[in-house]
């Protein structure tokens with residue numbers, strides 16, 4: 001589904017990605033992990049064509065993404081920070097995104113799931129952080145793309161909403177979709193991820209399952225395994 005070959009990206013003198021090689025097969029949940037500033041969002045934005053790499057190649061669904069944008073229509077993306085005009089009402093925003101993408105959407109089920117009915121006529125600027133995030137989740141999942149990219153999807157969510165989000169992601173996986181997630185919430189990652197990709201110092205430091213990482217680092221939970229990763233694993 002996605003092939004990344006020798007990807008390099010620097011911002012000024014800051015070398016963020018320095019030779020990322022990664023294959024993401026079709027179907028399943030992939031968590032991209034790494035410390036703050038390790039380049040997770042940069043990698044995601046490179047896949048989306050929002051960051052132009054200095055070197056390397058990215059192939060999505062068999063085609064190089066260089067100088068093309070059409071492939072992006074087949075990706076549903078939840079950004080880490082979504083900035084929509086505050087004076088828009090939730091209902092208007094949903095309408096606007098549907099018009100922009102010119103795709104059929106199934107928003108009603110999601111609005112119900114996240115109990116957003118009372119907020120539909122409210123302006124975005126008046127919503128709490130968690131409610132805004134639920135609106136962003138609706139905007140992401142209301143389309144039916146085969147590739148879904150979620151940058152820190154749990155931000156601000158209360159426990160009930162987190163359960164809904166997990167269920168939603170798992171339902172999409174069962175449909176055969178490929179889901180790419182970044183998160184710092186290790187319990188969330190441990191519960192849903194099939195494969196973990198750990199980025200450190202611009203490279204892929206580990207790729208494998210949660211169980212493989214726990215075994216490799218001799219830890220019983222993912223949080224401690226991640227903490228131990230740099231001292232106990234070899235480069236993947």
Ligand SMILES: Nc1ncnc2c1ncn2[C@@H]1O[C@H](COP(=O)(O)OP(=O)(O)OP(=O)(O)O)[C@@H](O)[C@H]1O
Nearest residue numbers: 011014016034035036037038039040041042043080
């Ligand atoms: N547009 C930009 N211009 C300059 N530097 C940038 C830009 N985008 C990202 N960076 C830098 O690139 C590095 C990686 O940032 P990135 O957002 O990809 O990290 P991250 O792993 O997603 O971090 P976090 O876990 O904090 O979200 C950081 O040092 C950041 O300051």
